[in-house]
Amino acid sequence: MTDRLLFEISRPGRVGVSLTEPDNTVPLPELLPGVALREELRLPEVAQLDVVRHFVRLSQKNFSIDTNFYPLGSCTMKYNPKIHEDVVRLDGFAHLHPAQDEDDVQGALRLMAELEGYLAEIAGMKAVSLQPAAGAHGELTGVLIMRAFHRERGDAARRRILVPDSAHGTNPATAAICGYEVTPVRSDERGGVDLGDLASKLGSDVAGLMVTIPSTLGLFDEGIATVADMVHRSGGLVYCDGANLNAVVGRARFGDLGGDIMHFNLHKTFTTPHGGGGPGAGPVAVRADLERYLPVPRIVPHLDREGAYTCETARPLSVGRVRSFFGNFGMLVRAYTYIRMLGSSGLADVSGCAVLNANYLRVRLSDVYDVPYDRICMHEFVMSARRQKAANGVRALDIAKRLIDFGYHPPTIYFPLVVEEALMIEPTETENRETLDAFVETMRRIATEAGETPEVLQEAPHGTPVRRLDEVTAARRPNVRYQAAATT
Amino acid sequence: MTYVPHTPLDRAEMLATIGVRSIEDLFEDIPADRRVHHLDLPSPLSEMETARLMARIAGENQPVTELASFLGAGGYRHFIPSVVAHITGRSEFYTAYTPYQPEVSQGTLQVIYEYQSMVAELTGMDVANASMYDGASALGEAVLMAAAVTRRKRIAIASSVHPQYRAVAETYASGPDIDVRAIPQSFAGQFDARLGVSTAMASLDESCAALIVQQPNFLGAIEDLRALAETAHRVGALLIVAVNPIALALLESPGSAGADIVVGEGQPLGIPLSFGGPWLGIFAARNEFVRQMPGRIVGITTDVDGRRGLVLTLQSREQHIRRERATSNICTNQALCALASTVYLATVGRIGLRTVARLCLERAHDAARRIGALPDVQLASASPFFHEFVVRSPLPGTELLRRLRGDAVIGGYPLGRDYPDLENAILVCITEANTTVEIDLLVEAIARHTSGASR
Numbered sequence: 001m002t003d004r005l006l007f008e009i010s011r012p013g014r015v016g017v018s019l020t021e022p023d024n025t026v027p028l029p030e031l032l033p034g035v036a037l038r039e040e041l042r043l044p045e046v047a048q049l050d051v052v053r054h055f056v057r058l059s060q061k062n063f064s065i066d067t068n069f070y071p072l073g074s075c076t077m078k079y080n081p082k083i084h085e086d087v088v089r090l091d092g093f094a095h096l097h098p099a100q101d102e103d104d105v106q107g108a109l110r111l112m113a114e115l116e117g118y119l120a121e122i123a124g125m126k127a128v129s130l131q132p133a134a135g136a137h138g139e140l141t142g143v144l145i146m147r148a149f150h151r152e153r154g155d156a157a158r159r160r161i162l163v164p165d166s167a168h169g170t171n172p173a174t175a176a177i178c179g180y181e182v183t184p185v186r187s188d189e190r191g192g193v194d195l196g197d198l199a200s201k202l203g204s205d206v207a208g209l210m211v212t213i214p215s216t217l218g219l220f221d222e223g224i225a226t227v228a229d230m231v232h233r234s235g236g237l238v239y240c241d242g243a244n245l246n247a248v249v250g251r252a253r254f255g256d257l258g259g260d261i262m263h264f265n266l267h268k269t270f271t272t273p274h275g276g277g278g279p280g281a282g283p284v285a286v287r288a289d290l291e292r293y294l295p296v297p298r299i300v301p302h303l304d305r306e307g308a309y310t311c312e313t314a315r316p317l318s319v320g321r322v323r324s325f326f327g328n329f330g331m332l333v334r335a336y337t338y339i340r341m342l343g344s345s346g347l348a349d350v351s352g353c354a355v356l357n358a359n360y361l362r363v364r365l366s367d368v369y370d371v372p373y374d375r376i377c378m379h380e381f382v383m384s385a386r387r388q389k390a391a392n393g394v395r396a397l398d399i400a401k402r403l404i405d406f407g408y409h410p411p412t413i414y415f416p417l418v419v420e421e422a423l424m425i426e427p428t429e430t431e432n433r434e435t436l437d438a439f440v441e442t443m444r445r446i447a448t449e450a451g452e453t454p455e456v457l458q459e460a461p462h463g464t465p466v467r468r469l470d471e472v473t474a475a476r477r478p479n480v481r482y483q484a485a486a487t488t
Numbered sequence: 489m490t491y492v493p494h495t496p497l498d499r500a501e502m503l504a505t506i507g508v509r510s511i512e513d514l515f516e517d518i519p520a521d522r523r524v525h526h527l528d529l530p531s532p533l534s535e536m537e538t539a540r541l542m543a544r545i546a547g548e549n550q551p552v553t554e555l556a557s558f559l560g561a562g563g564y565r566h567f568i569p570s571v572v573a574h575i576t577g578r579s580e581f582y583t584a585y586t587p588y589q590p591e592v593s594q595g596t597l598q599v600i601y602e603y604q605s606m607v608a609e610l611t612g613m614d615v616a617n618a619s620m621y622d623g624a625s626a627l628g629e630a631v632l633m634a635a636a637v638t639r640r641k642r643i644a645i646a647s648s649v650h651p652q653y654r655a656v657a658e659t660y661a662s663g664p665d666i667d668v669r670a671i672p673q674s675f676a677g678q679f680d681a682r683l684g685v686s687t688a689m690a691s692l693d694e695s696c697a698a699l700i701v702q703q704p705n706f707l708g709a710i711e712d713l714r715a716l717a718e719t720a721h722r723v724g725a726l727l728i729v730a731v732n733p734i735a736l737a738l739l740e741s742p743g744s745a746g747a748d749i750v751v752g753e754g755q756p757l758g759i760p761l762s763f764g765g766p767w768l769g770i771f772a773a774r775n776e777f778v779r780q781m782p783g784r785i786v787g788i789t790t791d792v793d794g795r796r797g798l799v800l801t802l803q804s805r806e807q808h809i810r811r812e813r814a815t816s817n818i819c820t821n822q823a824l825c826a827l828a829s830t831v832y833l834a835t836v837g838r839i840g841l842r843t844v845a846r847l848c849l850e851r852a853h854d855a856a857r858r859i860g861a862l863p864d865v866q867l868a869s870a871s872p873f874f875h876e877f878v879v880r881s882p883l884p885g886t887e888l889l890r891r892l893r894g895d896a897v898i899g900g901y902p903l904g905r906d907y908p909d910l911e912n913a914i915l916v917c918i919t920e921a922n923t924t925v926e927i928d929l930l931v932e933a934i935a936r937h938t939s940g941a942s943r
Contacts, residue, residue, distance in 0.1 A: 006602050006834050016835035017569040020920065022846040028738065031853050035710050035872050036740035042609050043838040051571055051834045055827075058595035059580035066579035068592075079491050080583050083535055088762070089573075092546025095553040098764030099561050099901055101893065107548025108763050121528050133621035133765065134820040136807070144663060173807035173817035177632060178663035182812040220517040250527055252518045271491075275824030276596035277586035277618070277784065279766035295659075320659035324562060324624040324652045324753075325764030337542055343532030346490040352511040353492045353499075359514060360502045376514055401591070410589050415808075432493040433502065459792075464591040466797035474789035474801040478778060480615050482605040 003057055006044040007482045014045040042484065061465050062276070063409045069435055071361075073380045073412040073424025074168070074216060076246055076268035078354075078431075081341075084272070084334040093333055098325035102310055109309035112326065113299045115336045116283075122245075122347070123262055123285035124253025129294040130283045131327040135243060138263025138282030139174040139210070144319040145261055145286060145293040146208050146237050147178060152317060158207035158236070164193055166217055166416040171210040171241060180207060187418050191373045192221035198230060208237035213254060214244045216416045217373055218358065218380035218424070228258025237261060245269045246428075247355055247379035250348030254285075261286050269350075270335035281331035292317045297326075353429035354379040357436060361427055364440045368447040372419055380426035382419050389421050394450040394457050396421040401468065402449070404461035406442045552761065552898065556926035560876050560917025561706070561901035562623070562650050563764065564756040566734070566844065567921050568832065572758045575831045582824055587786075590799045596823060597798035600786040603830040610736045611750040612743025613772035617783035618821040620769030623730060623753030624653040627700065628660030629771065629782045629816055630728045630749045631668065634698035636815070637780055638726065641666050643698050644691040646683045647673040648705035651906040653730060657700070666697070675909040681709035681869040681878070688719050696725040698749075703731050703742060707903075707915065708876030709869055710739065717746025733757055733770065735874045737845035749773045758832025759825050768825040779805060782816030847920035848875035851927060855918050858931045864938040868913055878903065879934070880913040882941040888914060891937040897930055 028037060046054070063070070070077035088094060096108055116128040132138040143161070150158045161175040165184045172182040183201050188194040193211065209231045214220045221227070228238045240259035246269040254262045266272045266281040274280075286294060296318045302308035326332075342350065355378055362381040366374055369383040385396040400410030400423065412424040427436060449456055461467060494502070499511070508514060515523070533541065552565055576582065580595065587593030587600075600618045607616035620626040631643055643661065645654055647670050654670065661668045671691040673683065683701055692699060699720040704710050713729060720727040729742040731752035736742075742750045754768030755761070773781055779802065787801035807814040836844060852875040859879055860867040868878040881888050885902035892899035900917060903910035918927065 003598060005598070005605075006830075007605065010837075013839070015837050015839050016571065017840060019567075019836070019840055019843045020847060022843060022850050024846070026850070026853075028846075028849075031849055032710065032738070032872050036712075036714065036745065038736070038738060038740050041737060041838050041842065043606060043841060044834055045837040045839065046834055048571060048835065051831065052575070054834070055575045055599070055831055056578070058598050059575075059578045061593075061595040061598075062580045062584045063589075063592040064580045065583035070585065072585060075585055077585055080579075081491060083538060085577065085582075087539070087542040087546070090543060090546035091551045091553055092549040094760040094762055095551035095565075096549050096763040097552050097557065097559050097563055097565070097761050097898075099559055099563065100550070100552070100898065101889070104550035104898075105763065107545045110548065111545050118529055124524070133625065134818075136817045136819045137621060137625070140660075140663075140817060144659065147663065168819075169807035169809070169811045169814065170817050170819050172812035173810070173814040176812040176814070177660075177817050179665060180663075220515075222517050222519065225519060225522060248515070248518065250524070251515055252523050256522050256524065273582045273824070274585050275582050275822075276584040276593075276599075276827065277823035278820035279621070279822045279825060280820045320662065321652060321655040322625065322628075322659055323656060323765075324622050324650075324767075328621075328765040329763040330766050333542075337538060340530060340541060341533050341535065341538045342490055344527040344529045346532050347527065347529075349490045349492055352514075353490075353494055355514045356494070356499065356502055356506075356511055359506045359508075363506050376508075376517065400589070404589070404592055409585070409592060430491045430493065433498045461591050465594050466591060466791040466795055467793055469590050469791045469797045469799045470789045471799050471801065474787040474799050475804070478615075478785075478801060479788040480601070480604055480778075480785055480801065481608040482602070 005482055006046060006054060009050060010044040010046055012045055014047050016046055016048040016051045068407055068409050069431060069439060070409040071411050071425045071427050071439065072409055073426040074243065075412065076426060076428060078271055078428035080271055080273040084337050087337050088330045088333050106308060109299050111336055112332060113309050115332055118339050119264060119283055120285055122249060124255025125285040126288035127291035127294060128283050128285045130332055131295045131323050132263065132282040132284055133323050133328050134278065134280035135263055135265040135282040136170040136174060137322060138284045139170055141284045141295060141319065141322050142239050142261040142263055143174050143178040145290055146239060148293040148317065148319050149237060149290060150207055157205055160206050162201055162206060162209040164211060166215055166418050167210065167212060168216060168243060175210065191215055191217040191219040192223050193227045195223060195226065198227060202230060202234040204235060206234060206236045208239055210239040210241060212241040212243055213257065214247050214378040217382050218377045219373055220378055224257050243268060244379065247351055249351045250344060251351050255287060261290060266331050266335045270338050272331045272334040279328050279331060281328040293319050295319055295322050350429050357427040357429060357431060361425055361436055361440065365443055368444055380424055383423045383425065384419055385421040385423060388450040392450050392454040394454045396423050398457040398460065399423060399446055402446050402457045402460040405463060408439060408442065555896050555898050556929050557898040558900050558916045558918060558930055559898045561915055562753060563761050564919055565761060565921045566756050566919050568758050569835045571835050572828050572831045576824055576828050581827055587800060590797060594798060597786050599827050599830050601798055603826045604786060606830065606833050607770055607772055610733050611731065611772045612741025613750050614775035615778050616772035617781055617785050619826040620771050620783055620818065621822060622765060622767045622769045623751060624656035626751035626769035626771045627653045627730055628656045630751050631657050631661050631666060633749065633780055633782060634726045634728060635666050637777060638697040640695055640697035642695045643668045643700060644671055644696055645700040646671050648681055648683060648707050649700055649702045649730060650706045675907050679869055681705060681707040681871045682711050683716060685715050685719050688716060692720065692723050692725060694723050696723055698726040698728045700728045703729050704735055704874045707869055707878050708873040709871035710874060713742055713745035713747060734845050734848065737841040754829050757829035759828050766822055766825050768822045768829055780815055783818050784821050844920050848918065851922060852918040855927045855931065859934055862935050864941060865934060875919055876915055876917045878913050879916050881938045883938060884912055885914045888937060892933050895933045897933050899930065
């Protein structure tokens with residue numbers, strides 16, 4: 001049952017915090033002559049304890065990494081270190097205004113310049129912009145860079161972008177809002193880009209390819225260097241979606257694999273918290289000759305002052321600004337902290353153990369669930385519930401919902417689209433072996449239940465504050481804001 | 489150090505289960521000549537060393553809390569009640585994922601529903617989404633949406649809209665070749681910083697998808713939204729308004745005035761400045777456009793037992809369902825920042841938000857009156873304003889600010905950077921977080937530094 005809404009516990013006259021009283025000596029219309037003023041402001045009125053209880057109770061209705069195992073494929077729900085939360089609250093970060101004079105913010109500029117350098121090294125590319133606020137925002141920036149590159153060369157005929165059929169939805173959506181037509185490319189039987197299909201779709205009207213490394217099937221495409229060569233030979237650029245960088249960080253670099261542009265999801269590889277859906281951060285890295293297209297401002301060394309930094313805005317070929325000021329700085333501070341603590345060896349251990357944990361689960365589950373691409377996987381793998389569906393009418397959705405009853409957040413389901421009844425599992429490197437073993441036992445028990453008591457799965461979850469919800473009615477008759485009876 | 493729990497024995501046994509000898513063997517698909525074995529990064533640090541390092545870097549910055557700061561220009565220092573950080577610091581909120589599994593996400597979903605409700609109320613719009621990256625990118629999305637709704641490809645934007653918002657709107661518009669044109673406005677001498685109807689009309693025609701204005705605008709002035717809405721609608725264009733949500737506690741809502749899309753920066757609602765982010769993009773629209781809106785939206789429905797519950801809804805607009813036909817490519821929202829704003833608004837409530845806005849207004853007007861009375865400076869704009877105003881002096885804006893900084897005062901924002909007419913002007917912002925002692929210091933320091941400067 002939904003807790004009562006703030007609006008429903010509101011009582012006229014209550015205030016949750018003590019504030020300085022205004023003078024109120026001059027009437028508003030005198031301070032704001034000729035200005036249309038508001039008559040009503042229907043915000044909740046709640047005492048402080050009631051505010052606190054309301055939100056604490058709500059927090060307890062969430063699964064979270066700190067309370068539950070979250071094997072959510074493609075999302076990298078790993079531990080978010082507590083020191084990150086402490087450092088962003090330091091006065092010198094939290095209370096810094098982005099339009100302050102550069103002399104007053106040298107620490108922040110230096111941190112960003114150094115982080116750009118670390119990310120460039122991790123990418124095997126030349127330059128980085130930290131401005132994009134999320135992965136999809138990085139994609140937008142990257143595709144606009146691709147567009148600027150072709151336009152500067154007078155090559156405006158390139159109107160298509162190729163996207164593998166296994167890609168995240170953000171890839172085709174980004175290409176489309178940047179004005180491109182999207183052409184899908186098939187996956188081959190090993191889960192990689194189908195080279196024949198790619199060849200047939202490349203041409204002088206293709207601006208580039210957006211490809212996720214490792215692929216969204218959790219597989220490293222051995223042909224990736226060939227794919228990049230083919231795209232380059234036809235005059236296109238290779239955009240690497242860095243959503244799965246955590247599988248290879250410290251072991252392979254997208255620049256070395258033939259990538260020209262990439263984005264990072266700091267909330268994945270560099271473990272900034274997901275926050276219930278954001279904020280994220282999506283820095284973009286590019287090869288040397290694409291640096292001139294990066295968003296402004298650029299943070300550059302000060303010409304006259306050793307060790308100081310300044311912001312450069314006069315960049316005529318830049319794609320422009322994609323966000324106000326410097327991006328999600330607080331997320332950058334966390335990622336910087338993480339990289340400084342782990343260093344090169346620590347980052348390689350992250351990818352090593354992420355891949356170890358995923359393969360351990362894959363091997364231990366592949367006898368009870370179908371694994372369509374049953375080979376060494378990267379940080380995640382895709383199972384299919386097609387066997388359970390055929391035998392007992394139990395779908396991936398039912399298995400996912402049944403996991404909730406055992407205290408697990410469900411895996412990602414029905415993605416990638418190329419796998420029937422997909423269950424995508426990503427354990428991450430921060431989960432210990434006992435947790436993985438317990439999860440395996442639960443998944444095996446659910447497979448047994450699918451044969452014996454399928455209705456238990458089909459009606460799951462059973463113990464949650466609400467059970468399966470009517471999404472059709474929610475979309476047909478949207479109720480997306482509180483309306484007091486008197487105000488309609 | 490890493491956060492990996494595995495002991496050497498764990499690793500050995502797990503590798504044996506998989507049937508490989510080493511972790512290296514798991515990466516055999518990567519061609520050997522394309523692998524790296526070491527990255528050129530600083531050596532790893534312990535947690536204690538890291539804490540010291542980060543404190544040192546933070547110490548190289550001068551936070552506004554240690555100075556008398558009158559800097560606004562898109563980011564605003566307000567008092568944040570303690571409750572806000574205590575709630576956003578709960579890891580059940582900040583370590584949760586996007587609420588795609590509603591049965592285990594009712595907490596986050598209800599917060600977003602309450603957030604949407606409060607944003608809709610403040611803006612006077614029918615429906616708000618779960619938030620965007622920031623005010624500027626929310627405006628970029630509004631440009632794309634207006635073009636899609638009207639099937640027109642030209643946008644007229646007031647020059648008095650935040651320069652960075654204009655820049656971001658242009659970037660978003662560049663992909664689909666939407667033409668964003670700034671409406672010429674003069675800010676020379678004494679001026680009215682509001683966008684006049686005739687000035688707006690001169691830049692509008694039947695090819696325009698939207699007119700974009702800001703409320704209050706970048707120079708602090710309060711626009712006449714009713715007149716501008718009427719002007720835009722006359723040629724079939726939408727009115728898009730970028731708002732400061734604190735000002736809306738006092739002003740007629742953009743929705744009541746006729747706006748079609750309202751965006752804005754939610755940072756003033758309980759979010760620290762944090763050098764520009766993470767902040768909060770507000771996005772709200774009329775009901776008729778709900779299926780063309782970008783971003784996540786939460787709705788109320790019922791579960792199989794008939795109980796009230798919440799879900800992400802209208803997802804057929806979104807990239808993970810609709811792919812290249814989605815209304816936007818956005819995937820995340822700024823959920824944790826939306827939580828901060830929801831807690832902030834719940835805590836200050838109806839009465840408190842008006843109090844905060846009223847304090848900003850009174851203190852800003854008092855300071856403006858005193859600064860305007862100084863012999864060598866003028867208030868450049870005669871328009872009604874909320875908590876920001878333009879001060880022109882005989883000195884270049886950057887020079888006046890440099891001198892004020894010598895008195896531990898951040899005097900404001902140098903407007904010459906963005907407006908050639910305003911080389912000698914600064915934008916001063918006063919909120920309830922500025923004490924009367926600070927304001928006295930500001931007035932006195934401006935008087936001292938400008939006295940006789942014109943002679």
